[in-house]
Amino acid sequence: MTMGSSRYVSALHEVVLFAISLSLVALVGISVAGSASVLFLAVIASAGIATAFIRWLFPEAPFFSLTFANLIALYASIFFFFMEQLFGRIGPSISGLGFSLPILLFLIGCWLRRADVQAVVDNPDLRGGRRLYRALLWLLPVFLVGACVFVLSLFNAPLVNNNAAFVAAMLLIGLIVLAVSRSVAIFLVDAGLLFEEFFQRMSRLAVPAFAFLTFYSLLVIVFASVYCIMSQYSPELRFRVANIARTITYSEAIHLSIATISTVGYGDIVPSSNAARVLTSIEVICGVLLLLFGVSELLEYTREHRREHPGEDRRKL
DSSP, X not given: OOHHHHHHHHHHHHHHHHHHHHHHHHHHHHHHTOTTSHHHXXXXXXXXXXXXXXXXXXXXXXXXXXXXXXXXHHHHHHHHHHHHHHOTTOOHHHHHHHHHHHHHHHHHHHHHTHHHHHHHHHSOOOOOTHHHHHHHTTHHHHHHHHHHHXXXXXXXXXXXXXXXXXXXXXXXXXXXXXXTHHHHHHHHHXXXXXXXXXXHXXXXXXXXXXXXXXXXXXXXXXXXXXXXXXXXXXXXXXXXETTEEOOOOHHHHHHHHHHHHTTOOOSSEEEOSHHHHHHHHHHHHHHHHHHHHHHHHHHHHHHHHHHHSTTGGGSOO
C-alpha cells in the first residue's frame, strides 16, 4: 500500500469514527429533545464544533478528539437525565445554552493551557494508582454541584427549577471544568487508550467469537423451525400468543427461540402443551451449555495467544 493510499484509508477511518460518535450524540438528542427542537440543534452543533476544534488544536492526536466526541454522548445522556428529573420547566433554548457551557469552557481551558494539554497528548500512557485517582479528582466537585442541586430540589423545587438557577449550575460546572482542563485531558487520554486496547483485544477474538455466534444462530434456527412445524402441523394448539392459543408464524418462532435460548422469557409467546414445554426446556439447556463452552473456548484462545505472543499485551500503546 502506498503512502497516499494509507493516508486516505486512515482519514476515511477517522471520518467514519467521528460520524459514529456524532450519530450517538444525535440518537440521545432525538430520544429526549426531538429532532426539530432548538435543544437538539444546540447539542449537535456544540458537539460537532467542539470535536472539530479539538481536532484542529491537536492535529497529531486524532484519538484525543475521537474520545472527546464519544464522551460528549455520555455527557449528553447524563445531562438529559438531570434535565428530566430536576429542570422540567426549563425551555429548549436555555437548555441548549446550559448544555453548551461546560463544553465551551473546556475548549477555552484547552486553548489557554494548550502547552500542558499538548504535553499530555504527546505522551499517551495509561496511568494507574494514585496518578489515575488524581486525574479523576475533577469529577468530585462536578458531582457535588449536582448533588447540591438535587438536595435543594427535594426541599424547595421552585428554587432550582428556573432558568437562572439552571444556568448558574451549568456555569459553575463549566468553570470547574475550565480550572481543571488539564486533568480532564488526562482523563480523556486514558479513556482513549483504554478504548484502543479494548478494541485491539476484541479484534483478536473475532474468529472464535464468530464461530460461537454461528453455532448459537444455528441452534436458534433449528429450534425455531421445530417450533413452527410443531405449531403448523399439529392438531393441537401448542403455543399461546398474547394469552391466545393459536398457531405461530416463522418470525414468531424465531422470536420465541431467541427469548428461550437467552433465558429472557418475555412471556408474549409461551408453550401451552407438554411437548412444547419439553422442547423449550431442551433449548434452554443447550443454550446454557453452549454459552459455558463458548466462554471456556474464548478464554483458552486468549491464553494460547498470550503464550505465543508473551510481550504483546505489555507493549506501550
